[in-house]
Amino acid sequence: MANEMIDRRRNDMFDAMNDWFGFPKNFFDDNEISDMMQSDVTENDKEYTVKIDMPGLKKDEIKLNYSNNVLTVSSNRKTIKDLNNEKDNVIHQERSEGHVSRSYRFPNVVANKIHAKYDNGVLTINLPKQTADSNNSSIQID
Template sequence: MARKSLQPFAGFGGLAGGGEADPFGLMRREMDRLFDSYSRDWPAPALAKGLMSPKVDVAETERGLEISAELPGIEQKDISLDLTDGILTLKAEHRAEKEEKDEKKHYHLVERSRGSFMRRFAVPFEPDADKVQASFENGVLKIEVPRSAAAEKQVRKIAIKGG
């Protein structure tokens, strides 16, 4: 079970920890590497692993962020998204409930799965909160977080002079 960096989008938008010369960035990467190698020796059950950390792709484009999360077995009504102070929060709950009715069988044990997770993503620019869109189809949640007009104006090309 690979652990993800504790600081999403490090190096974007002036967040600390992004540069190679930054000792805290180096320490964070070494800690991530250590935990990744340690957790490979302790395999978690596939279902619990999937519930605790859904597979997520985050891409930054000129328009903003595009996020895609694989949420197999989760229904749309059990997904919650919110954007507060530049932090996008994804919450979901998985319930596998089945009612057994068979008069010929007397169950001694009936197991069901249930779990929840939460992921937070720091948006590395000022988002246009009114234009954030999300869609859910075939177990895949797609989220588009566009840049605000103010954030687009802040981008400035800098000329590099030769020596």
């Protein structure tokens, strides 16, 4: 019991220190776009699947590229236009503009069969894996 209390107190102390040392970064980093691309990656025998949260973006603002076994997802957010109101003064702003990009390494993907879908702020990308059939480069001689 006493050990549990000491451990709990030690953990609470380190948690408080982590919060304190994280304070400057969290306080001054008001760029929400840096936290925007949280992702989940899954794999099965046939494909890789990547799901990326990209809320507030339009489909045509998202760029995808697969080259040299690397999938790159990027976007640019333009100026937030609804703040450009001459009658109102902005007193707090968290939505921002800027560029965001993430890269993922996926070997053995059939590049011309990659499929992406954007729905409700979530980008889902399916990357089919190469099979023995799709990697067959043999040429028959007549």
